[in-house]
Amino acid sequence: MVVSPQVVQPYATRPEESRGRLVSEPESPGRSVFQRDRDRIIHSAAFRRLKHKTQVFVEHEGDYYRTRLTHSIEVAQIARSISRALGLDEDLAEAVALAHDLGHTPFGHAGEEALDGCMAPFGGFDHNEQTFRILTQLERRYAAFDGLNLTWECLEGVVKHNGPLLGGGADAKAKAKPLPPTIADYVAGQQDLELETWPGPEAQVAALADDIAYNNHDIDDGLRAGLFAIEDLAEVPLVGPVFAEVAARYPGLESARLIHESVRRLIDLMATDLIEETRRRLAEAKPGSAAELRGLGRAMVSFSPAMGENDRALKTFLFNRMYRHYKVNRMTNKARRVVQDLFELYVSQPDCLPTEWHEQTNDPETPLTARVVADYIAGMTDRFALDEHRRLFDPYDRSR
Incomplete structure (x- = not known):
C-alpha cells in the first residue's frame, strides 16, 4: 500500500465545518475538534480499562494475546493509513476507531452474550449502545457535562460505523431488533444523528479497518495459541497462498517470523484493495462533500467483490477453528x-x-x-x- 502525502479531498469530513458539540464550549486553539475528540477518548477511564478486557482469550491466559486495547490501537493505525491515502480526516477516523469497542463487556463476546441474556427482560444489552452510553453519560469527569461531549460527527460515526440503524440501508441485524433505547432517546431529545443514512467516510474506514485488524491478528493469536496450524490455512483463500509465498521465498524461516511476515502482507493486501475499490466508487459517484456522500444510500468505502469473498472465507475459518475451539x-x-x-x-x-x-x-x-x-x-x-x-x-x- 503506497500512501501519498496528505491531500484532503472534497468528500472528507472537515473539522471547521463540524456541527459542533451538544454542550457548547470553547475549542482548543492548537487542536482541531476531531483531534480533541480523539484525545478525550484516549484519556477516558473506559479506554484505560480496555487494557484488561478480552479480545478472544481471557486476559490472564497469556500476556502476548491481544486485548481490546491493543486491538483498538491497531484498528486506529490502519484507519489512519487508509484515511491518509483517501484524503480523509485522519483524526476523525482515529477517534472513531479508538472509541468503537469502549462498550464491550469483560470476556469479549461471551460476556456480551451473557449480559444480553440477563438483560432480556429489561430490553437487552448491546455493546454499541453501551459505547454510546459511555460517550454521552457514563464518563463523569468534566464539570459542565456527563460523557465526553464529542462532536456530532464523532458520535454519528461511532453509532453508525457499521452502517445505518434505520431505513432501507440498515442491515438484517439492525432490522431484527428495536433501536437501542439510549440511542433512540438521545436522537429524539438531544441531537439527530440521522440514523437512516450511511455515516461519513472516516467512520466507514474505521469499520473496515476493524475487520482487517481482527481477522489478521486473530490468525496470529490463533496460531501462537496452537488452536490451529499454518498447514490448516492452506485452503483458505488469500491466506493460504500468502503463507505459501512467504515460506517459498524464505525457506526454513522460523515460525514466529513466518507468521508475522505473512500477516503483515495480508493486512497490506486488504488495505490496498480497500483503497482501490473505494477510489473507484468515489470516482463513479463524485460526491462533492461528506454530506453528499452520506446521502448516496450505499457504502462508499468497501472491499472489492473478490476481497469481500476472501474476507468472508477467513471469518468462516476463524469461527469454526478458533472461536468454537474447545479451549x-x-x-x-x-x-x-x-x-x-x-x-x-x-x-x-x-x-x-x-x-x-x-x-x-x-x-x-x-x-x-x-x-x-x-x-x-x-x-x-x-x-x-x-x-x-x-x-x-x-x-x-x-x-x-
Whole structure:
C-alpha cells in the first residue's frame, strides 16, 4: 500500500465545518475538534480499562494475546493509513476507531452474550449502545457535562460505523431488533444523528479497518495459541497462498517470523484493495462533500467483490477453528457463568454494589436497577470480574 502525502479531498469530513458539540464550549486553539475528540477518548477511564478486557482469550491466559486495547490501537493505525491515502480526516477516523469497542463487556463476546441474556427482560444489552452510553453519560469527569461531549460527527460515526440503524440501508441485524433505547432517546431529545443514512467516510474506514485488524491478528493469536496450524490455512483463500509465498521465498524461516511476515502482507493486501475499490466508487459517484456522500444510500468505502469473498472465507475459518475451539469454549463458558452470577446477585441484592452505584438503583429486580447493574458489569475488566466473583461467591475468601 503506497500512501501519498496528505491531500484532503472534497468528500472528507472537515473539522471547521463540524456541527459542533451538544454542550457548547470553547475549542482548543492548537487542536482541531476531531483531534480533541480523539484525545478525550484516549484519556477516558473506559479506554484505560480496555487494557484488561478480552479480545478472544481471557486476559490472564497469556500476556502476548491481544486485548481490546491493543486491538483498538491497531484498528486506529490502519484507519489512519487508509484515511491518509483517501484524503480523509485522519483524526476523525482515529477517534472513531479508538472509541468503537469502549462498550464491550469483560470476556469479549461471551460476556456480551451473557449480559444480553440477563438483560432480556429489561430490553437487552448491546455493546454499541453501551459505547454510546459511555460517550454521552457514563464518563463523569468534566464539570459542565456527563460523557465526553464529542462532536456530532464523532458520535454519528461511532453509532453508525457499521452502517445505518434505520431505513432501507440498515442491515438484517439492525432490522431484527428495536433501536437501542439510549440511542433512540438521545436522537429524539438531544441531537439527530440521522440514523437512516450511511455515516461519513472516516467512520466507514474505521469499520473496515476493524475487520482487517481482527481477522489478521486473530490468525496470529490463533496460531501462537496452537488452536490451529499454518498447514490448516492452506485452503483458505488469500491466506493460504500468502503463507505459501512467504515460506517459498524464505525457506526454513522460523515460525514466529513466518507468521508475522505473512500477516503483515495480508493486512497490506486488504488495505490496498480497500483503497482501490473505494477510489473507484468515489470516482463513479463524485460526491462533492461528506454530506453528499452520506446521502448516496450505499457504502462508499468497501472491499472489492473478490476481497469481500476472501474476507468472508477467513471469518468462516476463524469461527469454526478458533472461536468454537474447545479451549476457547471452556474459557467462554466459565466467563458466561461469572457474568450471570454477578448480574443475578446484584439485581436481587443491589446493596452489594459499591455505594456510588447502589445510590443509582431503586428496588431490587426493576428495570432501573438492572440497567445500573449492566453498566457496572460492562465496565469491569476480566480480572476484576473474576476477583469480584470470588469475593462474592467463595465462602473462604477473606478479601473485601
